Amino acid sequence: MNRLNQLFNTKKQDLLSIYFTAGYPALNTTVDIAEALEKAGADFLEVGFPYSDPVADGPTIQNSSQTALENGMTLKVLFEELKELRKRVSIPIILMGYVNPMVQYGVERFCQTAAEVGVDGVIVPDLPMYEYENMYKDTFAKYGLSNIFLVTPQTSEERIRKIDSLSNSFIYLLSSSSITGGNLNVSNQIEDYYKRVKAMDLKNPLIIGFGISNNATYKKACQYANGAIVGSVFVKYLGSRPDYLQGIGDFVKTIK
Amino acid sequence: MKYGVNEQGYYGDFGGAYIPEMLYPNVEELRQQYQTILNDDSFKAEFNQLLKDYVGRPSPLYHAKRYSEKYGANIFLKREDLNHTGSHKINNAIGQILLAERLGKKRIIAETGAGQHGVATATVCALKGIECVVYMGEIDIQRQAPNVARMKMLGAKVVPATSGSKTLKDATNEAMRDWINNPVDTHYIIGSVVGPYPYPEMVAQFQSIISLETKKQLLEQTGRELPDYVLACVGGGSNAMGMFYHFLDDEGVKLIAVEAAGKGVESGHSAATTFLGKEGVLHGSRTILMQTEDGQVVEPYSISAGLDYPGIGPQHAHLYKIKRAEYVSITDEESLQAGLLLSQTEGIIPAIESAHAFAYLEKMQFKKDDNVVICLSGRGDKDLDTYIKYFGY
Numbered sequence: 349m350n351r352l353n354q355l356f357n358t359k360k361q362d363l364l365s366i367y368f369t370a371g372y373p374a375l376n377t378t379v380d381i382a383e384a385l386e387k388a389g390a391d392f393l394e395v396g397f398p399y400s401d402p403v404a405d406g407p408t409i410q411n412s413s414q415t416a417l418e419n420g421m422t423l424k425v426l427f428e429e430l431k432e433l434r435k436r437v438s439i440p441i442i443l444m445g446y447v448n449p450m451v452q453y454g455v456e457r458f459c460q461t462a463a464e465v466g467v468d469g470v471i472v473p474d475l476p477m478y479e480y481e482n483m484y485k486d487t488f489a490k491y492g493l494s495n496i497f498l499v500t501p502q503t504s505e506e507r508i509r510k511i512d513s514l515s516n517s518f519i520y521l522l523s524s525s526s527i528t529g530g531n532l533n534v535s536n537q538i539e540d541y542y543k544r545v546k547a548m549d550l551k552n553p554l555i556i557g558f559g560i561s562n563n564a565t566y567k568k569a570c571q572y573a574n575g576a577i578v579g580s581v582f583v584k585y586l587g588s589r590p591d592y593l594q595g596i597g598d599f600v601k602t603i604k
Numbered sequence: 605m606k607y608g609v610n611e612q613g614y615y616g617d618f619g620g621a622y623i624p625e626m627l628y629p630n631v632e633e634l635r636q637q638y639q640t641i642l643n644d645d646s647f648k649a650e651f652n653q654l655l656k657d658y659v660g661r662p663s664p665l666y667h668a669k670r671y672s673e674k675y676g677a678n679i680f681l682k683r684e685d686l687n688h689t690g691s692h693k694i695n696n697a698i699g700q701i702l703l704a705e706r707l708g709k710k711r712i713i714a715e716t717g718a719g720q721h722g723v724a725t726a727t728v729c730a731l732k733g734i735e736c737v738v739y740m741g742e743i744d745i746q747r748q749a750p751n752v753a754r755m756k757m758l759g760a761k762v763v764p765a766t767s768g769s770k771t772l773k774d775a776t777n778e779a780m781r782d783w784i785n786n787p788v789d790t791h792y793i794i795g796s797v798v799g800p801y802p803y804p805e806m807v808a809q810f811q812s813i814i815s816l817e818t819k820k821q822l823l824e825q826t827g828r829e830l831p832d833y834v835l836a837c838v839g840g841g842s843n844a845m846g847m848f849y850h851f852l853d854d855e856g857v858k859l860i861a862v863e864a865a866g867k868g869v870e871s872g873h874s875a876a877t878t879f880l881g882k883e884g885v886l887h888g889s890r891t892i893l894m895q896t897e898d899g900q901v902v903e904p905y906s907i908s909a910g911l912d913y914p915g916i917g918p919q920h921a922h923l924y925k926i927k928r929a930e931y932v933s934i935t936d937e938e939s940l941q942a943g944l945l946l947s948q949t950e951g952i953i954p955a956i957e958s959a960h961a962f963a964y965l966e967k968m969q970f971k972k973d974d975n976v977v978i979c980l981s982g983r984g985d986k987d988l989d990t991y992i993k994y995f996g997y
Contacts, residue, residue: 400768400900401886403780404624410767422898447622448885452899473624474885478612498625502787507628522626526785 350468350492351440352517355392356553356574363575364566364604365555366582367394367444369412370429371421373587378429381586382437384593388600390439394471394577395430397423397445404473406527408580412587423453427461434466442496444471455484459491469494469517477507481514496520501541505548512550519552521545521573523559528580530559542572566603578603607852607919607928613801616926618892618918621800622885626784630792631888633707635802641706642699642809654698655813658731659688661695663814665821665977670949677970678826681952681980682818684843689724691955691982692811692843693795697724699810701732704791711735711790715765715779717744717772717839718910718957719751720982721795726760736760739778741771744909751986769903772839772913776887796840797917800888804845804917811846818977819850826975833968835860836979837960838931839875839911841920843981848929859929861920862961864906866936875904875912876933878924886914892921907936907990908956910982938963940994943984955982956990 355363366385370378382393398413398421405413426443433441443462450458450472462470470493475484480495488495494517499508501524511519524530524538545554556569557577569576585599586592613619613635621631641647655661664683671679684692704712712729715738716722722738729736738755742764745752755762765774783792797804797811815834823829834851836844838861851857866874874880881892886901893915894902906912916924923929934942939956942963947953954962958981970976984991991997 401773401777403777403887404626404784406781407767414767417900424898446885448895448901449899451883451885452895452897473626474622474888476621476623476628479620479622500626500629500787502629503625504629526626527781530785 350494352392352468352494355440356518359391360553360574362570363391363555364389365392365394365575365577366390367396367577367579368582368586369396369398369409369416370426371398371416371419372412372583373415373592375419375421375425376429378426379432379436380593381596382433382441384596385600386437386439388597389604390600391575392440392442394442394444394579397426397443397449399446399449402446404527406530406580408583409528412583423449423458427465430465430467440468441466442469442471443467447472447475456487459487459493463491463493467493469496471496471520473498477511477514485514498522499545501538508545508548508550512552515552517552518555518574519550520577521554521556523556523569526558528558546572563603607923609801609805609919615919615922617883618890618921619801619804620890621888622890623800623888624784626787627780627800630783630787631800637707638703638802638806641703647702647706651699651702655695659694659698660686661813662817662821663687665818665825667825668950674949675965675970676972677974677976680822680831680975680977682814682847682977684814684979684981685952685954685958685983689720689727690985691720691724692814692846692979693721693724694727695813695846696795696807696810696842697721697728697793700791700793701728701734704734704793705732707791709789709791711737711786712793713737713739713779713782713790714793714795715739715772715775716795717741717775717913718908719744719748719755719986720910722760722762723751723754723758725793725795726755726758729760730758737782738762739765739775739782741765741769741775743770744772744775748909748986771909773901773903780887796842797845797919798840798887798889798915804889804919807842808845808849808919811842812849814843814846814979815848815850818847822975822977828975830854830857831975831977833858833860833974833976835862835961835964835976837862837911837957837981838916838920839864839913839957840915841917843979845917845919847977847979852928859923860964861929861931862964863931863933864908864911864960865933866905866907868935869933873905875906875914877914877916878931879933881915889918891915891918892924908939908960910955910957911960932964934960934963938966940991943991944995952980953984954980955984956987958982
């Protein structure tokens with residue numbers, strides 16, 4: 349059982365995950381940031397591996413990816429860095445990125461190395477369900493990695509059920525059909541969507557992401573799901589001050 | 605069709621729909637409906653009527669006498685430059701606006717490099733009274749000012765893409781983001797045979813009118829339906845796919861796709877995708893693309909804004925891999941010289957994109973009775989500034 353499953357077995361509510369881009373604002377700080385986030389009370393983490401053309405991301409994460417690439421971040425560098433990870437960090441770690449860098453690295457080699465350095469799951473927004481099921485599912489399973497799927501307000505019930513059947517950690521519920529970095533707007537329509545998904549009684553926990561930027565939106569998300577993911581606002585924070593490591597505790601307090 | 609797409613949207617190893625979940629409903633809606641709509645009689649009637657009365661089709665197949673003498677073969681030019689708006693792009697824009705209308709969409713977005721696709725999209729949106737937003741790289745906006753003015757005059761909003769290389773690739777990213785944020789009421793008119801399935805197939809079908817007409821016209825003019833050679837330039841590859849489409853299964857017809865070598869294939873300033881690229885995923889399909897070892901997309905370069913795209917359509921990637929078509933490349937300089945030669949030999953100023961295809965004639969050997977068709981995909985008005993600067997007029 350990987351760390352994600354252990355976490356979801358023991359904690360059912362108010363989970364907090366934080367996203368940050370590896371190599372941003374500086375190279376080789378991934379483990380330091382992860383350690384600080386764990387101490388500050390994050391329940392699990394998403395580490396973005398940068399890509400030149402991140403179509404699902406808004407300007408904040410895109411800019412952080414571009415800076416990370418300029419800093420020299422690659423999957424190879426990231427995996428080297430993560431070799432230190434499990435000496436200092438025990439919460440689950442998910443890698444998030446796009447399919448092309450993963451394909452170029454080699455999907456089997458990617459899964460094997462990720463598992464070796466202590467990664468628990470992967471989010472690849474442009475890896476379609478069809479390709480995952482037919483080409484990569486067995487490889488992910490062989491190395492005990494979870495593949496996490498996204499669900500949007502437009503995703504059909506039939507497709508959500510299929511995603512649930514292919515998932516073995518959690519389902520990433522998008523607060524709206526949008527790129528990252530927007531504002532969570534909990535209209536009646538969105539509430540209906542959360543309620544609709546919750547009422548489907550899925551086997552996997554639900555974590556809400558996109559547009560979670562403060563305590564109010566985090567609490568709201570936790571009313572409908574098992575927890576929430578904070579991304580762009582944390583990336584913005586990292587870029588805003590040179591002593592970002594010291595302030596991570598205070599940052600997390602503003603959310604939780 | 606032997607070289608066509610399978611049910612999952614693949615051409616051999618290439619194609620598919622590598623899209624985030626946010627785009628799945630839009631792309632799935634298209635996949636389920638496009639073929640039914642395209643085969644609907646009222647769609648076909650309106651499409652064909654607009655191609656005839658609005659675009660001015662069939663475009664002529666012109667037997668270029670002086671070119672034929674120069675190169676020692678029968679050289680025919682498929683005159684897509686004579687279409688309304690000045691290029692082949694209008695064929696696809698008309699097809700997709702009719703499709704969008706039938707899907708009940710109220711807003712159109714598009715991306716453009718050289719501006720020809722943007723102008724074609726703005727044109728059909730004006731024709732149908734539909735809101736139009738065109739994404740264009742900041743650098744392309746500067747180098748293609750006349751087309752930007754045209755789009756604005758036609759009522760479109762032109763939004764600069766300021767990320768990355770500020771060219772077509774980035775305009776495509778911005779258009780995809782817009783589509784993600786507006787999934788219900790918006791249709792994205794992709795301008796080339798790229799993107800997630802069904803776009804490459806759908807755009808190829810709309811452009812296949814080029815080879816359909818060519819076959820008929822060749823038969824009338826030469827008594828032979830099949831040429832020996834077919835040439836077309838390739839950025840994403842929509843004019844080439846339309847030019848190849850109805851010849852794909854005629855194995856005797858040699859298909860030649862001409863890419864932009866820029867300042868030279870090895871110069872670091874090139875868009876010669878098949879020479880420099882390898883298999884990967886970009887903008888929704890598995891194809892051949894220029895990238896680093898780490899899978900980051902490499903910025904392409906060509907003097908022609910329409911050809912500096914880091915990938916090619918997945919069907920092209922397939923035709924390249926199985927060697928059904930030959931992929932070659934031509935430098936900036938060779939293309940500009942070819943543009944001048946066509947101007948002064950046949951009285952036609954071609955788009956620099958098309959001039960790449962013409963330049964390759966210099967490197968070919970013909971038999972006297974060879975029939976050769978070149979797609980003259982667009983006219984050179986938009987490129988006059990570049991020609992002026994290069995030749996010092």
